[in-house]
Amino acid sequence: MSEKVDVRQALRVFQFVSDNGTQCPGGYRLDGVTARTEQDGYSVALEDGRVCLRVGFHNSHSVDFDTRHDLDEFLAHLDKLDRLSRATDPDS
DSSP: OOOOOOHHHHHHHHHHHHHHSEEETTEEEETTEEEEEOTTSSOEEEEOSSEEEEEOGGGOEEEEESOHHHHHHHHHHHHHHHHHHHHHOTTO
16 A cells, blocks of 8 residues: 655655664664665665565555544654654754
């Protein structure tokens, strides 16, 4: 299922988690969100255990989730991390 996702925001959060997170098996983890690069080398993923957002070539994306509530919470969490990344970036 493909939901409305701000892909640019997701990529900013991916970079923020990768730069500031703790290395874990398969990627980096920050504030409950794991950022990882997919095996194809072109796709990245953000996940929290309930939702997995994959962003691929040409900004295509897919989202796996069980409930709309889980997705809404995940997207709100990405928004929070994006705001935090912008607050800590002197160039933004």
